[in-house]
Amino acid sequence: MGYFLQQLINGLTLGMIYGLIALGYTMVYGIIGMINFAHGEIYMIGAFLAVIGFTVLGLLGISYVPVALLIVLFTAMLFTAVYGWTLERVAYRPLRSAPRLAPLISAIGASIFFQNYVQLAQGARVKPIAPVISGGYTVFEEGGFTVQLSYVQILIWLLTLALMVAFALLIQRTSLGRAQRACEQDRAMASLVGIDVNRTISLTFVIGATLAAVAGVMVTLYYGVVDFYIGFLAGIKAFTAAVLGGIGSLPGAMLGGLILGLVEAFWSAYFSVEYKDVAAFTILVLVLIFKPSGLLGRPEVEKV
């Protein structure tokens, strides 16, 4: 029971991180119908910015955790947003009317570029940082096994939930959200009624990038190590989460992330750690076969 509970906690935490990345996928997919292949790298850059940020702050002597955390979070979001914007500008906008495969290739190219850029700029070694937030609550003890809920996990949960609420409000209540939903439905029509489509798409990438940056910072806090290769797998899994929840659906992305995180945690705990990625892909395949529109997605009707 204790073991199970611990895995539940770990899985939920992992799921929240996947969910944050998945939101970026699902938004971009919703608005331009493309898989943003380089989104995982954006998340990786966010994680690196967190490592650099915490190290610089540590050297400057700012060690009061809430202040350091806020500074790192904001700088990471800001700079990652620029990366997201640039990605859209360079790899997607010139290809908006091109055949479907072209943006995918350019996104894969951008992904390779970012990976190697970070590797060259920061070195290929794994970057460890000293734990910024340590300690946690003991939920309960049972026969020598303690179930821990660490402060970092609580932070991840609270932050993710807060971002979800803010995000839902943004989509539903603001003019940007309305513009986004309009572009999702019909880009040509939206531009006819005066919506700046380019700006809306750019902002979508920017928002997706900031969410990925938060996920990157959280992952740095949670695991304490970062390397230039983490973006690839995280990217695929977050996409899996987005598809699982129904691509284009925002609550779906979160739900998909949580399910994926739980499956991974339980699979590693009860079956084998080596094959946890295989488990994630198996789920993806099963979902696509039996419910291609995802758990919360609308079925797509193809019209002639």
Place this chain on the structure above:
Amino acid sequence: MVANPNTAPRIDIAALLKDAALTAAVAFALALPLIGFRTVDDPAGLGIETRFDWVATGVGAVFLGRLLLSWLFALRGQRPAVGSGWLAHARAQLDPHMKWIALAGMLFAFLLPFLPFSSRYTIDIATTVLIYVMLGWGLNVVVGLAGLLDLGYVAFYAVGAYSYALLAVTFNLSFWECLPLAGLFAAFFGILLGFPVLRLRGDYLAIVTLGFGEMIRIILLNWVPVTRGPDGVSGIPRPSFFGLPFTANPPEGVTAFHEFFGIAYAGSHRVTFLYFLILLLALITNLFTLRIRRLPVGRAWEALREDEIACRALGINPTNTKLTAFAIGAMFGGFAGAFFATRQGFISPESFTFIESATILAIVVLGGMGSQIGVVIAAVLLILLPELGRELAEFRMLLFGAAMVLIMAWRPRGLLAHREPSMRLHSRNHRGES
């Protein structure tokens, strides 16, 4: 469209400067955190090293570069329209002679080992290029003809390589016995994967195939009793020339290649033989593709690529049709994999990462989907150039990624786009109108 040369375009210097400054500002924001600060390993955790001079140099270069570029564009009157220009023009000129160009290329490929400048090194590189040409042609069946986006093609390559390696090492089967088996296994995996997922739309298919590619790699890494895990399979036997091995001192009772032909032993014999082997395999792939395009199934692939709903209405079973494309593409991947294994003599899961799939797909898409010659050109570009740029070693992949983005922005349909259907109801009296 060509700008009228009589009216010199007015250049708004202020706007250009503003544009360049904005670009430089973005470059600054991009470079500052990741290049300006470098984390270094420190006994006490991580240290930081600042490199603001690099950032300044980079931002300055971006500013000047952007200014120069937009000034040039302004001089030309307008930005060149995507897809037009000298390349399209050159292509229109060359198009009627494509057959001869292809023949000349083939002749060159056949003569390459005997040309005066070719060394063991050139033949080695040419062999590598040909492996990618073959993989590109194989994937072209799936992506170019049937229009199915496969991001996990390397899985079939891996299946082919491992089936040859394991069969040869475990059961002492020869290369020639294993080659068809490797192709069969790969095709079988293609069907196995294809069966559940081919009902999916393009993008989903891409991700599932990507996941499949990773799954195969993870299984190869972790199923140690069979695949020997991360250590890989070594001591894979080399192919023989109709039973004549390429060894200096053959075992008792076996005639070696050089003894049979009465020539002195040279290590280059095997290299040359491998080169011709892959050339032959690649040409078979090409011939097969060109012929199957004319068969009903090939025409169904192309029709499916253009409009799936119309195909269904006409009674083509999309799943079966896609499945054949998938299986045939996978089979060629398997052949190429078997060749790769015999050439290297050693394989490990390291050789079958996603980056390989991405490279092969990039070759197909950059070459222009469906174009066989485009695949050759793109393979030469993408494999030969990084090979020649070995001095740039660490920047190789960085430039590779950048090149993929830039070439796509420059020619979204690939270098030689080929979407002409192989068959027409009423053949046009003259080409080049579409």
